[in-house]
Amino acid sequence: MSPSPAARRRRRLGAAAATAVVASALLAAAPLRPAEAAESLLSLNRPALASSTELGESPAAGAFDDNPASRWGSAWSDPQWLRVDLGATAAVTRVELHWEAAYARAFQIQTSPDGAAWTTVHTTTNGAGGTQTIAVNGTGRYVRMLGTQRATGYGYSLYEFKVFGTSTAGPAPTGGPGYVLADPPVTGVVPSTATPPYASHHEFQANCAVSRTNLPDDPIIFPGLPGASHLHTFLGNRTTNAATTLDSLRAGGTACVTPGDKSAYWMPTLFNGDTPVMPEGPQVIYYKSGVIDYRSVRMFPPGLRYVVGSPAATRDEFQHAPGRVEGWECGDSAFNWDFPATCPAGTQLNIRYQAPSCWDGRHLDTPDHKSHMAYPVVGVCPATHPVAVPMVEFKMAFPVSGDMSRVRLSSGRGYSFHYDFYQAWDTPILNALLTHCINGGLQCNPRGFDLYKPERGAALTEDYRLP
Numbered sequence: 001m002s003p004s005p006a007a008r009r010r011r012r013l014g015a016a017a018a019t020a021v022v023a024s025a026l027l028a029a030a031p032l033r034p035a036e037a038a039e040s041l042l043s044l045n046r047p048a049l050a051s052s053t054e055l056g057e058s059p060a061a062g063a064f065d066d067n068p069a070s071r072w073g074s075a076w077s078d079p080q081w082l083r084v085d086l087g088a089t090a091a092v093t094r095v096e097l098h099w100e101a102a103y104a105r106a107f108q109i110q111t112s113p114d115g116a117a118w119t120t121v122h123t124t125t126n127g128a129g130g131t132q133t134i135a136v137n138g139t140g141r142y143v144r145m146l147g148t149q150r151a152t153g154y155g156y157s158l159y160e161f162k163v164f165g166t167s168t169a170g171p172a173p174t175g176g177p178g179y180v181l182a183d184p185p186v187t188g189v190v191p192s193t194a195t196p197p198y199a200s201h202h203e204f205q206a207n208c209a210v211s212r213t214n215l216p217d218d219p220i221i222f223p224g225l226p227g228a229s230h231l232h233t234f235l236g237n238r239t240t241n242a243a244t245t246l247d248s249l250r251a252g253g254t255a256c257v258t259p260g261d262k263s264a265y266w267m268p269t270l271f272n273g274d275t276p277v278m279p280e281g282p283q284v285i286y287y288k289s290g291v292i293d294y295r296s297v298r299m300f301p302p303g304l305r306y307v308v309g310s311p312a313a314t315r316d317e318f319q320h321a322p323g324r325v326e327g328w329e330c331g332d333s334a335f336n337w338d339f340p341a342t343c344p345a346g347t348q349l350n351i352r353y354q355a356p357s358c359w360d361g362r363h364l365d366t367p368d369h370k371s372h373m374a375y376p377v378v379g380v381c382p383a384t385h386p387v388a389v390p391m392v393e394f395k396m397a398f399p400v401s402g403d404m405s406r407v408r409l410s411s412g413r414g415y416s417f418h419y420d421f422y423q424a425w426d427t428p429i430l431n432a433l434l435t436h437c438i439n440g441g442l443q444c445n446p447r448g449f450d451l452y453k454p455e456r457g458a459a460l461t462e463d464y465r466l467p
Contacts, residue, residue, distance in 0.1 A: 039093050043143070043163035045384065047085045047371030050074065052317050054155055059374045061384035063161040070382060071100055074147070074155035075320045082161055083144035085367065089113065090167035092121070092138045096131065097145065100157035103129030106149035111140030115368070118144070127151065178367030182301050186361035191381040191388070192296035199441025202294035204433045204459075206263075207282035207446050208235040208256040214269055214276050219244035220305050220369055220420050230311070231269040231276075231410040235283060237424065240264040246303040249424035257282055257446045258464040260426030267419040268311065268411040270349075270398050277400050277407075289438050290357030290391030292379035297438050299431055300359060300389035300423055307369040308355040308392075309418030311411035318415035322375040325352035325393070328414055330401065338414040343401040350397050351417060357391035358382060390434060394419050428466060432459040 048060035050072055058073030064084055074080035095109055109122040121138035129151060143163045147156045211234050218229035219242055226242040234240045239252030249262050256263075265285060270277045289297050308323055318324065319337040328336040329350050330343035343349060356373040358381035363372035374385035381388050400407060409416055436459035437444035444450050448459025461467055 039164050039166060041162060042086045042090055042092075042165055042167050043084045043161065046087060047366050047368070048072075049083045049085075049368050049371055051079075051081045052077075052155075052320060053322055053375070054157075058157070059377065059382055059384070061371075061374055062377075062382060063158045065382075065384050066160065067383060068098075068159055070377075070384075071157055071159045072161070073100070073102070073157040075316060076150075076153065076155045077316055078150060079146060079148050080156050081144050081146045082156070082158065083115070083142055084161065084163060085115070085371065086141055086143065086163065086167055088168050089139060089141050090163075090165045092136055092140065092143055092163060092165040094164040095122075095134050095136060095143070095145075096160065096162040096164075097134070097158060098131050098160040098162075099129040100159055101129070102150070102152050102154035102157040103127060104145075104147040104149065104156055105151040106147075108146045108148065109134060109136055109138075110144050110146055111138040112142040112144070113140050115142045118146075125149075178365070179363055180303070180305075180365040182304075182362055182364050186301075186359075186387050189361060189386040191358075191383065191386045192291070192293040193380055194293045194296075196293050196295050197441065199294065201443035201450075202297075202438045202441050203286050203288040204437035204442075204444035204448055205446050206256055206258060206261050206285045206287060208254070208261065208265060208285055209282045210235055210278050211238045211255040212240060213278055215241065217242040218266070218420065219264070220307060220365070220422065232266040232420075233269045233276075233278060235265040235267075235279075235285070237262050237264040237422075240266065240422075244422065246422075246424055249422065255282075258429065258460070260429035260464070262424040262426070264422040264424065265394075265419065267394070267396070268409040268417065270400070271406075271408050271410065272400050273406040277398050279396055280399055283397065284395040286393040286395065287390040287433070287438065288357075288393060289388075290354070291376050291381060291388045293388075294441060295439050297357075297388045297390060297434065299427070299434060301364065302423060302425070302427065303364045304359070304389075304423040305365050305369070305421065306355070306373050307418060307420050308394075309353060311416045311418055313415055313418070315413075315415045318417070323354040323356065325354055327351065336414070339404050339407045342404055345401050347401045348397040349400050349404070349407070350395070352393060352395045353417065353419065355392040355419075355421065356385075357389055358385035359387040359389050360385045361387045390438060392421055429460065429464075432466060435459075 050060035052075035054073035062070035063072040110118040121136040222228035330347045356375045358374040366372045442450040
């Protein structure tokens with residue numbers, strides 16, 4: 001006689017209960033395993049650096065903002081690289097590359113603990129572009145894509161370079177070694193896309209003479225390490241050395257025409273053979289609008305510092321750097337990417353070079369001394385660096401002419417030219433010049449006076465002070 005349906009249900013329930021008891025006992029006896037950390041996106045809005053950018057219109061940060069409308073594009077040559085700082089050592093498990101039409105045929109994915117020594121964790125030799133998802137197994141704070149062969153005649157172009165893995169770093173770069181935080185940060189800024197009233201100029205000059213010569217110090221690259229750098233020629237603040245701080249600059253004197261400009265400016269020393277060549281008299285340092293809407297330019301914070309250009313640049317990188325203007329020039333010779341062979345007797349060797357003018361609003365400095373700054377993209381600051389600040393432009397003149405074969409920089413060839421800026425202006429004076437000249441669409445001298453528009457007045461008195 002078969003058991004009734006009710007009896008069968010009771011037997012099934014009893015068996016299930018017994019199974020549950022056995023399973024519970026086995027779980028209690030088994031050792032507990034720690035939960036594995038979940039993979040997450042590590043690269044979003046992290047500081048980025050690239051070997052080059054395409055005419056300054058495709059910054060490195062454009063590949064790390066999760067914005068399909070922005071991208072990084074390189075110069076049209078091989079090799080090129082794009083690097084991201086994850087903020088802390090991370091276990092990297094996956095990368096995604098979202099290529100634009102200009103993609104890499106051959107490339108490597110590399111990790112590094114310090115941004116100097118690199119380990120290759122993936123190699124592709126037959127890339128097809130599009131979106132590539134690549135599983136990797138690596139460890140490092142820095143991750144880069146090293147492109148070794150372009151698939152087109154253009155450069156490398158990435159809409160997004162996403163790095164996934166596990167890390168102890170927070171969701172955004174807010175500190176750590178090499179980061180100097182702005183206090184307070186500037187937030188909530190939206191880059192202006194407005195078209196302002198026409199103005200042929202929006203600038204003022206800061207005329208500054210050489211203040212210290214042939215000193216092997218660099219308080220940005222080698223803070224607290226006297227003698228650690230190549231030789232520099234310093235302009236502006238008279239106290240600049242390896243131990244320089246914002247407070248020491250504010251307490252120092254200046255070789256600038258405007259007493260309120262306590263900023264420090266420096267560049268590699270120029271030599272003719274073994275003889276240093278110093279610029280004579282006040283040199284022109286422009287403060288301009290680097291964006292179309294010159295009305296949107298605002299103060300940069302005291303203590304902001306950065307490096308423009310690179311002593312390690314190649315000739316091609318110097319030529320296509322977004323900050324260059326004319327390169328080296330003398331007489332009628334211009335657009336030289338290394339020193340010209342000769343200069344007419346009695347002329348001077350000149351160079352003009354522009355700094356980035358978009359700030360991330362969060363950092364006064366970053367480990368590479370560049371990532372917190374960016375160049376505008378077609379006249380508008382990128383969303384990653386939304387704060388438009390004055391664009392500094394060096395215009396240096398060196399009294400050397402004739403045979404230029406022995407002319408060199410302490411950093412190397414002419415294309416190794418670079419310069420450093422450490423902001424220490426008297427805030428009210430800088431604000432008066434910025435408001436009157438840059439925001440006001442004028443072409444001002446160090447007093448904030450436009451010779452061609454005298455009816456607009458000046459920002460400062462005859463002795464370069466506030467009225």
